[in-house]
Amino acid sequence: MAVINLKVNGKKISKEVPDNVILSDFLRNLLNLTGTHVGCDTSQCGACVVHLNGNSVKSCTTLAADCDGSEITTIEGLAKNGKMHPMQEAFKKHHGLQCGFCTPGMVMSAVDLLQKKKNPSEQEIRDWLEGNLCRCTGYQGIVAAVKDAASKM
């Protein structure tokens, strides 16, 4: 058990957590931020991606205790003042989601790509998203959304 202090979606949080609790469980069960999804047990689906100090990470393989002093953004923290982030808008416009289960991780991952690379090519987008599985969309709408968001951000 350790007390960790961190900022989640801009809010200061102080919580006691057992040493073995992973970040995805911490967010979902202790903070009730269920937008972060868990789709696998081998760190391969990307449904759980959040931003840790601005970088995308798989929250299912990050220990909550290691996040002491850090800043975390989840899908719930992306919209500002009720206005969706341009990436969220682009996913809506290009039908980048169907069942919505992969979507939070996909969006968080895509936002990070555009932080790292302003105008990625289609191939770069596809390569970057290789760690995020989607069973519904065939990735076509997702790739179109990321391209469009890149042109607007």
Next chain:
Amino acid sequence: MANLVGARLERKEDKKFLTGKGRYTADINLPNQSYAYFVRSPHARAKITKVDHSKAMKAPGVIDVFTGDSVALDKIGGLICGWKIVSHDGKDMKCPPHPVLAKDSVNFVGDHVAVVVAETLEQAKNAAELVNVSYKVQKAVTKTEDATSFETIHEGIDNNLSFDFLLGDKGKTDEAFSKADKIVKLDIINNRLIPNAMEPRAAIGDYNTSSDELTLYTASQNPHLDRLIMSAFNAVHPEHKFRIVSPDVGGGFGSKINVYAEDVVVSYASKKIGRPVKWVAERSESFMSDNHGRDHVTHAQLALKNDGKIIGMKVDTIANLGAYSLVLAAVTPTYLYAPLILGIYDIPAACCTVKGVYTNTAPTDAYRGAGRPEATYVIERIVTKAAKEIGMDQAEFRKKNFITKFPHQQCLVHNIDSGDYNAHLDKALELADYKNFENRRSQSAKKGKLRGIGFSTYFEACGVAPSAVVMSIGAGVGLWESAEVRFNPTGNVSVFTGTHSHGQSHDTTFAQIVGDKLGVAIENIDIVHGDTDKGPFGMGTYGSRSLAVGGTAIVNACDKIIAKGKKVAAKMLEGKPEDIDFKAGEFILKNSNKKKTIGEIAFACYLPGTFGDVKSPLPEGVEPGLIETSFFDPSNFSFPSGSHICEVEVDEETGETKLVKYTVVDDFGTVINPMIVEGQVYGGVAQGVGQALYENAHYDESGQLTSASYMDYTMPRADNFPQITIDYTCTPATSNPIGAKGCGEAGTIAAPAAVMNAVIDAVGSDISMPATSEKVWNALKKNGSKKAAA
């Protein structure tokens, strides 16, 4: 307001999913909730000699442990086969007992043996380790082709044969074959797949000890059907005291049709302990225990005349049912498969046999397309081979044999109401720039790549289908659909559908239809599904049926609203109901400028009298309220069709296959929202490409599933695809007033054949799915490729 139908509207449901507000079963936590963890068989086949859970019972936090004995004692029924097939000798198919917790034997790795219920998930998991199950391990059979010669695995089911099915006229087919100039033969394996909806299954049983009401939250495609089965067969709880909620569901693809052991067990356990019991599958459990799909071994033959005319077809298939027969396990490889082997060709004589066999593998059932991808794979592969063998262009060969007149009664089962197969093939040839393919092939060769082209001109039978027909061939339920349209007093509309959306975008598509029909703004229409307590009984979503069947029920309910509205309007406008027109949300008295909006009429229906300013007495005999229900039973299946053309490049040195060009032209009849339909096609094609190039469920000799994680089961990823080109042709369906044919499965049905035909064209010899680099490289080497050998 009109003209919502046909528009590329953005989805109403998107915002919640994009902002993290989706609510899936695993997101639900109830007060006083406990956690379930299942003890599963590590063996593919074994006798259970003892289950000792005394240690587990004493472990910290454990509330109770349930075993096969507990459920037997409480008379909880086993899992059922919902659609039973009759063999060609008139005998019923054989179904082994399938208890929700195994009592005497286990039959696949992952079979449920016991469940531990504890205060926390960790405690349940730890205690599960302490449940001591004594097994007498037996030899297992996993391979489809080995099943009938293996020792009997279920008592009384000789040769492990559940059914021996025959469709078609054998005599007539033999006669056709005797007149053939050429007989083309092909052996085909349709590889086993694991559906892999991204949301793992989850279930929470919540028994209310005061009201005796049981609620089950479960990730299901058909909550009403689940409730019926769990009440009538599993004897979990009486239907009128039982509510099933399937909230947001993260994909299904057929894998969430079945009532699973976990659904029954958490419901039962909640009743036993009087507290909510929650279970969420780990991905490895999904791999092991979700229903798998496909797994056929087939020998096909086509009889041809020298001019390229097909005169007969014979298909013999062995279908692997896995360890037990699930709800649609038997109909999938028979009635959803055998009639479809004819494809869109005018074939005068055909017969198809299907042996359904049991093995020590996870049970198979419907997986996106269910039977139709397997059938399409057979016909589209053999047609391609036939064209090559008689030296005809593959497009010409297809056209020569296409059905061209409609309605067309096929020689097996289906009466196809409409279609224009030349139209979609011509459009696809054009879009794919077929005539310049050989140039592209040479370009690729210059880069050291082998380029191949593959076709798949498919059809499918959707909107399953007239209840009387399906019940006459073994279905345990009718396949109609329900809708209730509630026009609320303040002018907005709640629409209850018996279908279920787990990605299909019903909130938007159905609202577009209702918006046009009733002249109500789309934001004032709410589509409600997924809760047995809210709307009328409905059959759920599978088989691309939601729009053709469920959508029609909605249209019919809207028509009843309009009909009642006309009577009320007639009274208010002082005319006759037959003189009232309804257009764009307004009731208008003919030859006058007198009119009332549908909102005003609804208001009147709820305030039927005169009080102050309100003057809205209802006509005599008209009941208050504006709520209408409709149950629609279609007169026929619907028959979408289309042409897929695929091009691949194969790297001779590595054997790697890359999809480089993919063109789709579909005829789905009327399309409500093209953007949504294209999404279904993109996703469907991706799953079909997955089967052709990457995915494979593999069991080793001892029955261990060696592809039980994303490390070993290769899912298609974003970097596996080029942009796909999609276009449409349209011949409306005649079996429903919308004209819709269904689009949800088409991509998965057509794509495997298109891709494999392209790979085989590039490589120059037959390869089985998935065409992994290793298989392709070996084939190239065998064909004498110097580069592959280097």
